[in-house]
Amino acid sequence: MSSPLSSRERGRRTRPKVRSWWVAFLASTLVVATFGFASVASSAVAKKPTISVWVDSTRVPQVKAYEKAHPGVKIDMVIYNGNANGSGVLQSKIALDNRVGSGWPDIVFSEENNDAASLASSQFNYPAVLNKGLVSKKVLGGYAQGTLAGCTLNGKVYCLRNDLAMNVLFYNSALMTQFGYSVPTTWQQWQTIGEEVATQHPGYIVGSVGDNWDDDIYLWPSECHVDDVVKTDTIDINGADPNCTRATQLIDPLIKDGAVTTDSVFSSTFGTTFNNKILMMVGPAWYGQYLFPGIVTKGDLAVADPLSWGSGPTVTGEVGGGLWFMSSHVTGAAKTLSASILTWLSTSYGSQGISPGYPAYVADESSWIAGQQASGLYSNQIAPVFAKAATEVWSGWSPVPWSTDSVFGSTVVTGLNSGQTMTSQLSAFASQLADYAQSDGYTVVTKP
Amino acid sequence: MKSAASGKDPTPLDATASLIPRLRRRKKNGVAGYVFVSGYFVLLILFGVAPAAYAIALAFTATGGHFVGFSNFVKTAEDFRFLPAFENVAEYLLIWLGSLVVIVLGLALMLHGIARKVSAAFRFIFYLPGALAGAASVLVWLFMLDPTVSPWRLFLGIFGFKNLGQTILPGHLPLIFAIIAFWAGAGGWIVVTYGALNNIPNELIEAAQLDGAGAFQTALRIKLPLIKKWITFMLILAFAAGTQLFVEPQLVGEASLGLISPTWSPNELAYYFAFQDNNFNYAAAISVDLLVIGLLCAAVLVFRTKLFEVE
Numbered sequence: 001m002s003s004p005l006s007s008r009e010r011g012r013r014t015r016p017k018v019r020s021w022w023v024a025f026l027a028s029t030l031v032v033a034t035f036g037f038a039s040v041a042s043s044a045v046a047k048k049p050t051i052s053v054w055v056d057s058t059r060v061p062q063v064k065a066y067e068k069a070h071p072g073v074k075i076d077m078v079i080y081n082g083n084a085n086g087s088g089v090l091q092s093k094i095a096l097d098n099r100v101g102s103g104w105p106d107i108v109f110s111e112e113n114n115d116a117a118s119l120a121s122s123q124f125n126y127p128a129v130l131n132k133g134l135v136s137k138k139v140l141g142g143y144a145q146g147t148l149a150g151c152t153l154n155g156k157v158y159c160l161r162n163d164l165a166m167n168v169l170f171y172n173s174a175l176m177t178q179f180g181y182s183v184p185t186t187w188q189q190w191q192t193i194g195e196e197v198a199t200q201h202p203g204y205i206v207g208s209v210g211d212n213w214d215d216d217i218y219l220w221p222s223e224c225h226v227d228d229v230v231k232t233d234t235i236d237i238n239g240a241d242p243n244c245t246r247a248t249q250l251i252d253p254l255i256k257d258g259a260v261t262t263d264s265v266f267s268s269t270f271g272t273t274f275n276n277k278i279l280m281m282v283g284p285a286w287y288g289q290y291l292f293p294g295i296v297t298k299g300d301l302a303v304a305d306p307l308s309w310g311s312g313p314t315v316t317g318e319v320g321g322g323l324w325f326m327s328s329h330v331t332g333a334a335k336t337l338s339a340s341i342l343t344w345l346s347t348s349y350g351s352q353g354i355s356p357g358y359p360a361y362v363a364d365e366s367s368w369i370a371g372q373q374a375s376g377l378y379s380n381q382i383a384p385v386f387a388k389a390a391t392e393v394w395s396g397w398s399p400v401p402w403s404t405d406s407v408f409g410s411t412v413v414t415g416l417n418s419g420q421t422m423t424s425q426l427s428a429f430a431s432q433l434a435d436y437a438q439s440d441g442y443t444v445v446t447k448p
Numbered sequence: 449m450k451s452a453a454s455g456k457d458p459t460p461l462d463a464t465a466s467l468i469p470r471l472r473r474r475k476k477n478g479v480a481g482y483v484f485v486s487g488y489f490v491l492l493i494l495f496g497v498a499p500a501a502y503a504i505a506l507a508f509t510a511t512g513g514h515f516v517g518f519s520n521f522v523k524t525a526e527d528f529r530f531l532p533a534f535e536n537v538a539e540y541l542l543i544w545l546g547s548l549v550v551i552v553l554g555l556a557l558m559l560h561g562i563a564r565k566v567s568a569a570f571r572f573i574f575y576l577p578g579a580l581a582g583a584a585s586v587l588v589w590l591f592m593l594d595p596t597v598s599p600w601r602l603f604l605g606i607f608g609f610k611n612l613g614q615t616i617l618p619g620h621l622p623l624i625f626a627i628i629a630f631w632a633g634a635g636g637w638i639v640v641t642y643g644a645l646n647n648i649p650n651e652l653i654e655a656a657q658l659d660g661a662g663a664f665q666t667a668l669r670i671k672l673p674l675i676k677k678w679i680t681f682m683l684i685l686a687f688a689a690g691t692q693l694f695v696e697p698q699l700v701g702e703a704s705l706g707l708i709s710p711t712w713s714p715n716e717l718a719y720y721f722a723f724q725d726n727n728f729n730y731a732a733a734i735s736v737d738l739l740v741i742g743l744l745c746a747a748v749l750v751f752r753t754k755l756f757e758v759e
Binding site: 081084087088091092095096098099118123124210211212262263264266267268269402403405406409410413414416417418432435439440 | 527528529594596597610611612613614617618619702704705706707708709710719720722723724725726727728
C-alpha cells in the first residue's frame, strides 16, 4: 500500500530546482556509466561465453561441483525456488523473457515434473530438443527405462531427469521390532497396523497428509484416474473412481485416530513432534536423505517395496524428481558448452553423487547407493528396493500444464485442515482439475 | 506587511511598490510549483498512464495484435476462477475498509481530543508497523500465524489452530489479510487524519465547547464533518490498493507450500493468466476491470462528497 506520507514534501528545501538538476545529472551519469561498463564488459567476454544456470537451493552444491571441476568455464548461477509446489515462477520468468526476446536461462533446474509439458508447449517454446544432436544417444540410453517419459513429447526429448523420486515404504525397524509388527506389503495391512498403533501406541504415526504432493503418495499408487491423459488433449478425470475412494477411505479413519497426521512434513515442528515417532511413512526416495536424518535415529531407518492393493501388479507414484532443461535460444559456442554442462549436471557422478535423490542415470546408481548405505542411516539394503520401485511408477498419471499438487493442496489438504474427510473432498479436487483442464483446452472424459 | 512594520500608514505609492515584487514572487512560486509537480508528472506518465494505456490496448486485442472487442473481458469473466477471486477481495475490502474508517477515525479523534499529551508517542507507535515494507510485513505475519512458532500460539490455540494450514483456511483469509493490511497501513492514516484534525481552527472547537458540546459531541458534529474530504481521500486510496491485493495471498501461498489457490485475488489471477498461461491479453483485461472498478468507486466518492470543490 502506498502511504500518502511517503510522497509528502517537507518544504524545508529552499532550492529544489537546483537540487533536482543535480540529481538528474548524477542519475544520468550513473546510468550512462553503468551501461557503458556493461557493454565494455560484454564485448570483453564475447569469446568466452558465460552460461547462466538457474537452480533451487538444494541443487547449488551440484553446480558448485561443476565449477570446481571446470575452473575455465564461467557460470552465472541464479538461485530460485525451483518452481516448487506449482508456484510457476519459472513460467513467469520465461514468459517475460519471451516478451522481451532475451534473458532466458541457458540451463534451468525444475522440481516440477510437469514442466516439460508446459515449457515445451507453443505458449512458452523454451527448451531445446536434446535428442537431435545436443546430447548423445549413449547418454540418453543410459537412463533407466521409462524415466525420460515425462521429458519426451512426440518423440522429442526436452529435458534430462535429475533423480528418480518413486515412493517406497520407509519404516523404523527398531520400533517395528519393539512393537512386534511385521512390515506390511499391502495398503490394507498398513491400515490395520495404523489402527493398532492408534490405540496401542498413541502419538506414533504411519503417515502424513499435510502437503500438497500427498496426492502423489496416496492417490497415484492407487491408480486413481484424475490425471490420465488418454490421448492428445483428452484427459480422464474421475473423482468418483473407486480407485480413488479405496485409498481415501483407508486413510480417513487413520487421520481421525491420529495415526496419520495432517501436519506438513516440512513444518518447523514436525521433526520435534515426531522425533523417533514415525513408525512408517510412504514417501519418495529423497525423503531418506532429506526428511528423516535427525528425526529417525541413525541405523533405525529401513525401506520396503511399495505397498500393493492385493490384486494386480504393484504400482507406485513419485514426488518431483527434478528436470534439467536447456534453452533453445542458446547459439554458437555457448550451445555446445551448455549441452555439456547439462549432461554433466544430470549424469556425472560428481554431480549426482551429492544429490539427495536416487540418480535417474543408471551408471551413477550403484555408487550413490553405496554412499547412502555408508552414511549409516539405514538398517537394511536399499539398493534392491529402490531399483525395483523405480520401474513400478504407474504411467496413468500424466504430465499436464497445470499443477495437480497445487489443486490437491487447495482442496483436499485445506479440507482436512477444516475437519473434512479426504473422501468428501475428492469431488471438489476432481472438479477443479477438470476446470483447469478445460481452460487449458483439454477435453475431459470420465471413465468408470 | 512591510509598511506595517515600518510603522507608517501605507501610501498608494508604497502599495504599488510592494505589489510588484509580490506579483513577481507569485509568478516565481508558480514556476516552482510546476518544477515540483514535473518530477511526479513524468513518473506518472511513464509508470502510470503509459502502462495503463498499454494494458487497455492489450485488453482489446489478441496475441497477434488484432482487435477483438470485449472478447478478452467476456472470456476472463467466464473463467471458473474469476468470480471466486472477486468474491474473496470483496469480502476482504468490506472488512478492511470498514475497520479502517471506524478504528482509524476513532483512534485519531481520541488522540486529538482526549489523549493530546501522549498523542505524539502513540502516533509514532501506530505508524511503526507501516515502516516495514509490504513483503517484509507479510513475513512477520507468517510467523505470527503459524501456531508452531508464533509468540501468540496460546491465543491461536484458543481457536483450535494447531498448524499453519488450520490458521489459513480459505474462510479465514479475508480477515487475516485485512488484519495485516490494517496493521501495516492504519498507522499512516492515523497520522494523516490527525494532521487533518489539526487544521480545524481552535475557535470553532472552543465555540462548540462554550455552547455545551462535550468531547463526543465535538468529535461527532464538528470535527468529523470538517475532515470529511480527508476520509474520502483515504477511502479512495485504500479501496484502490485493496482491490489490487497480491503480495499477501501470494506469499502466504508459497509459505504454506501451496495450500492457498494461486488465483485467490483478481490480481493473482491476472498474474496467473500472464505468466502461467502466457496470455497477457487476458491479464490485461482483468487489470482493466480493476482499473474501471477503482475509477468508478473514486468517481462516486468524489462527486458525492464534492471532493474537488474549493470553498
